[in-house]
Amino acid sequence: MTPPVWPGRLFPLGATWDGEGTNVSLFSEHATGVEVCLFDEADAETRLALTQRTAHIWHGYLPGVGPGQRYGFRVHGPWAPAEGHLFNPDKLLIDPYAKAIDGAGETGDPRVAPFSSDGARDTTDSAPVVPKCVVIDPAFDWGDDRAPRVPWHETVIYETHVRGFSIGHPDIPPDLRGTYAGLAHPASIAHLVDLGVTAVEVLPVHHIADEPALRHRGMRNYWGYSSIGFLAPDARYSASGALGQQVREFKGMVRLLHAAGLEVILDVVYNHTAEGSPSGPMLSFKGIDNRSYYRLHPDDPSSYVDFTGTGNSLNPVHPSVLRLIMDSLRYWVLEMHVDGFRFDLASALARELWDVDRLSAFFDTIHQDPVLSQVKLIAEPWDLGEGGYQVGNFPVLWTEWNGKYRDTMRDFWRGAGGGIADFASRFAGSSDLYQEDGRHPSASINFITAHDGFTMADIVAYDHKHNEANGEDNRDGTDDNRSWNSGAEGPTDDAGVVALRARRQRNLLATLLLSEGVPMLSGGDEFGRTQGGNNNAYCQDSAISWHDWALDPERERLLRFVQRLVALRRQNPVFHRHAFLTGRQTMDSGLPDVAWFRPDGRPIAQRNWRDPELRSLAVFLNGDEIPTPTDRGERLTGDSFLMIANAASERVLFTLPPKRFGLRWELALSTSEPDAENDRSYPARTEIAMEAHSLLVIRRAR
Numbered sequence: 001m002t003p004p005v006w007p008g009r010l011f012p013l014g015a016t017w018d019g020e021g022t023n024v025s026l027f028s029e030h031a032t033g034v035e036v037c038l039f040d041e042a043d044a045e046t047r048l049a050l051t052q053r054t055a056h057i058w059h060g061y062l063p064g065v066g067p068g069q070r071y072g073f074r075v076h077g078p079w080a081p082a083e084g085h086l087f088n089p090d091k092l093l094i095d096p097y098a099k100a101i102d103g104a105g106e107t108g109d110p111r112v113a114p115f116s117s118d119g120a121r122d123t124t125d126s127a128p129v130v131p132k133c134v135v136i137d138p139a140f141d142w143g144d145d146r147a148p149r150v151p152w153h154e155t156v157i158y159e160t161h162v163r164g165f166s167i168g169h170p171d172i173p174p175d176l177r178g179t180y181a182g183l184a185h186p187a188s189i190a191h192l193v194d195l196g197v198t199a200v201e202v203l204p205v206h207h208i209a210d211e212p213a214l215r216h217r218g219m220r221n222y223w224g225y226s227s228i229g230f231l232a233p234d235a236r237y238s239a240s241g242a243l244g245q246q247v248r249e250f251k252g253m254v255r256l257l258h259a260a261g262l263e264v265i266l267d268v269v270y271n272h273t274a275e276g277s278p279s280g281p282m283l284s285f286k287g288i289d290n291r292s293y294y295r296l297h298p299d300d301p302s303s304y305v306d307f308t309g310t311g312n313s314l315n316p317v318h319p320s321v322l323r324l325i326m327d328s329l330r331y332w333v334l335e336m337h338v339d340g341f342r343f344d345l346a347s348a349l350a351r352e353l354w355d356v357d358r359l360s361a362f363f364d365t366i367h368q369d370p371v372l373s374q375v376k377l378i379a380e381p382w383d384l385g386e387g388g389y390q391v392g393n394f395p396v397l398w399t400e401w402n403g404k405y406r407d408t409m410r411d412f413w414r415g416a417g418g419g420i421a422d423f424a425s426r427f428a429g430s431s432d433l434y435q436e437d438g439r440h441p442s443a444s445i446n447f448i449t450a451h452d453g454f455t456m457a458d459i460v461a462y463d464h465k466h467n468e469a470n471g472e473d474n475r476d477g478t479d480d481n482r483s484w485n486s487g488a489e490g491p492t493d494d495a496g497v498v499a500l501r502a503r504r505q506r507n508l509l510a511t512l513l514l515s516e517g518v519p520m521l522s523g524g525d526e527f528g529r530t531q532g533g534n535n536n537a538y539c540q541d542s543a544i545s546w547h548d549w550a551l552d553p554e555r556e557r558l559l560r561f562v563q564r565l566v567a568l569r570r571q572n573p574v575f576h577r578h579a580f581l582t583g584r585q586t587m588d589s590g591l592p593d594v595a596w597f598r599p600d601g602r603p604i605a606q607r608n609w610r611d612p613e614l615r616s617l618a619v620f621l622n623g624d625e626i627p628t629p630t631d632r633g634e635r636l637t638g639d640s641f642l643m644i645a646n647a648a649s650e651r652v653l654f655t656l657p658p659k660r661f662g663l664r665w666e667l668a669l670s671t672s673e674p675d676a677e678n679d680r681s682y683p684a685r686t687e688i689a690m691e692a693h694s695l696l697v698i699r700r701a702r
Contacts, residue, residue: 004062007052008061010057013324014095014231015071015098017136021061022069022135023059023061024059026075027320030292031075034049035049035089036072037092039127048060048062067135068134071135081278084290087287088121090122090126091112091125093282093284094133096229098133099331100243101232102235102243103242104209107210108212111124111126113279115279131207140251142337147258153442155376156199156570159201159202159267160203161202161222162182163222164222169182169185170550171185172187175239179249180239181240181249183200184252189256193262195526195562196569198263199263201267201378203223204225204268205234206231206233208224209226217539221538222540224269226273228275230268233336234246247336250336251336264338264339265339267344269345270325271307271308271314271346272312273285280311293318293321294314295314306384308384314349322365325349325362326365326366329366339375340376343377346379347379350362350390373397377397378399379398379399380401381403389403398443400443400445402433402446406447408425409423410459410483411482413511419614419615420608420615421610426515427511427516428594429441441517444517446512446520448508449522452536452538453481453536454531456508457530459508460486460508461485461489461533463485467535470540478535486500487500503691507693509525510565511695514697516575516577516580524547525562527556527559531545564669568668572638574622574641575621578628587624587635592625593622593625599616615646616645616646617644618645619643623637640700641697641698645695651692656682656683662684663683664681664682666679667699668698672696681701
């Protein structure tokens with residue numbers, strides 16, 4: 001018996017169960033008809049016409065239809081590719097507002113192609129190979145869940161992959177490994193808490209569809225930058241099921257991470273979708289309303305404008321597409337309780353016509369939103385279009401992945417670049433990028449490695465990428481790695497090279513975690529994770545990408561060192577200041593908040609800053625010159641430190657500063673002696689022999 005269709009409501013969009021039935025609503029400005037298609041357990045299909053249309057939204061109410069019901073849409077309209085219309089009711093389409101999606105789909109199957117081999121409209125039914133949307137029950141017992149709300153300047157981000165983090169963890173039950181539940185397992189949480197990070201930034205968990213080329217090679221888009229469901233957590237990371245259980249499991253993960261004091265940040269992809277070019281698979285937006293959802297070339301509406309290198313660019317200039325993005329963001333905050341977002345290729349979202357615009361509707365809408373304006377917002381401030389590199393140009397409320405920080409620190413510690421000036425600027429929070437428009441050091445998300453590129457262990461072990469396993473003849477991935485193999489390419493038994501690599505990893509990690517700004521640690525770098533020189537492991541759902549938890553003594557040693565580093569940062573406010581350093585005294589301490597020294601113990605002169613031969617310096621950070629008060633309005637003070645960095649290839653004698661900066665100094669941390677006890681002391685003006693490629697942190701004795 002065919003269920004009835006009542007008129008229903010236009011909002012909320014998507015499929016919404018109210019306890020008695022389900023309201024269904026779909027935006028399509030140019031459609032002439034919409035059918036909602038219900039599927040039973042045997043995949044038999046029932047098509048129901050939505051006859052009500054209000055403000056370009058097609059809607060209806062299905063009494064008796066509830067959680068677990070699988071569905072999709074078929075949309076009727078003109079087939080006119082030259083005008084940008086690709087309506088085809090023979091193709092089943094995913095609801096853009098689906099809260100759960102069942103099935104990975106077959107993007108390489110010819111049945112999802114919009115065009116037949118002769119260029120005409122393809123008339124084969126795609127339903128057997130398209131994922132099905134699922135009506136969910138949104139109820140969940142959040143208990144006393146509270147967002148940790150860690151201030152930006154106290155935040156330490158851990159970037160990881162839901163599957164890769166726990167898939168090989170021996171202390172997690174096999175059926176939970178690689179899932180939301182696995183990331184929330186006590187063994188996972190213990191590692192993150194012991195490490196000292198405050199936020200977990202997970203690679204995309206929106207439901208994705210793998211690119212046809214990858215499916216043909218028997219691979220998948222492991223990273224997940226191929227979204228097709230902006231409100232649906234991908235069921236491939238669910239241990240409990242795909243008919244709504246993945247939603248509850250994700251919520252349970254967030255609740256447990258929050259209980260441990262850890263924030264959850266989602267890496268989100270709103271700049272493009274998995275449908276690729278106009279001839280790519282028809283899965284959702286392309287068949288619902290191609291002209292509205294995608295940026296079409298103004299001179300040729302049959303083609304897409306591509307700012308992303310994926311074949312298409314979503315069209316946030318259209319009000320209904322912008323609404324989808326904002327509704328998705330709000331859903332993840334209000335219903336899934338996440339704490340913030342990292343926006344992939346964010347510049348593409350800020351292009352009103354062609355140029356990136358700080359005053360775009362995308363920014364304006366977020367800034368006035370009472371929910372989204374109060375969560376953590378991180379931009380990847382570039383895309384592949386002309387003028388897309390926008391580091392330092394995003395508006396207030398936004399933080400940015402600081403690519404200049406990454407490049408500078410890699411160059412400094414491999415002995416390249418233009419001297420010490422760039423190092424000092426990036427270490428001090430990149431005021432040249434963020435201070436002028438009223439932002440703070442925390443606007444800079446400092447990173448040296450991320451999911452994209454070499455791991456920290458590979459930066460010091462490879463000069464060149466080794467991506468042969470990707471099946472693209474090593475053509476994929478960047479050649480601009482700014483790495484140095486320390487004397488041998490890849491694995492080696494040379495004890496000197498092995499020791500140098502270990503020290504150089506510690507240098508990079510210490511620099512990252514003690515710089516002003518917000519450090520982002522790439523998951524696994526804390527114990528030397530390697531990808532064997534693969535710098536583009538986007539398709540490697542394999543040991544190449546997964547965390548290897550079988551730690552040998554050297555990797556255990558590195559983990560302990562990183563734990564000490566994070567604790568040193570957390571316990572000392574000079575390493576996570578809220579305000580920029582000035583080089584002046586403002587709190588009557590008798591010394592400036594920061595001072596820079598040459599190896600001879602004298603202040604760095606103007607001519608020294610651009611001396612390409614100078615590869616060593618020291619920085620004094622004054623714990624008595626912190627202008628930001630405590631939460632109770634009291635004066636904030638802490639210990640003062642001297643950090644000495646020697647990136648030269650030879651040992652350098654460093655003379656400590658004069659007595660007015662400190663009568664005596666105590667060892668806090670050394671990358672050349674990572675296990676040294678903190679019981680050494682150094683009088684003022686002492687000469688310290690700094691080993692080549694090493695870093696030392698000493699604390700002023702009180």
